Amino acid sequence: MALKIIDHGTPEYYQMVKMRDDILRKPLGLGFTPEELEGEKENMLIAAFEDERMLGCCMLVEEQPGTVRLRQMAVLNDLQGKGIGRALMNFAENIARDRGYKIVRMHARAHAVGFYEKVGYKVKGDQFVEVTIPHYVMEKLL
Secondary structure, X not given: OEEEEEOOOOHHHHHHHHHHHHHXXXXXXXXXXXXHHHHHHHOEEEEEEEOOEEEEEEEEEEEEOOEEEEEEEEEOHHHOOOOHHHHXXXXXXXXXXXXXXXXXXXXXXXXXXXXXXXXXXEEOOOOEEEXXXXXXXXXXXX
16 A cells, blocks of 8 residues: 555546545535635645555645644545554654644544544544534644
8 A cells, every 4th residue: 555645636636536525525415616626735635545546535734833634534435444544644644743743633523533542632622513414623742
């Protein structure tokens, strides 16, 4: 499995958009707007590949100096539980650390909290609804 940073607007980026749409948005009856996708130009876009096939992805977005937000974490449904998410998290955290960030924060879907706790994240605050489903703010000090 290869982990890499991908560039906005490339064929790999559009593969990432499709994966996120299929796994994270369509099941909720949602999609991406052109403005949302355009706004991702400044994000750190990360993906895991087996040859040309994307297995999983996520992105990092600066929230403020020293803090980066993990967003849009997705792993192919038939490959969940096989270490791809953990590998993506480690890679993303190393990128964040290398770029001087001290905290990784996220809005985690309630059903994924257990996974993030296993890789060292802590729930911060009460449950809230985002994109129609329950979430928690979680964070980890790097």
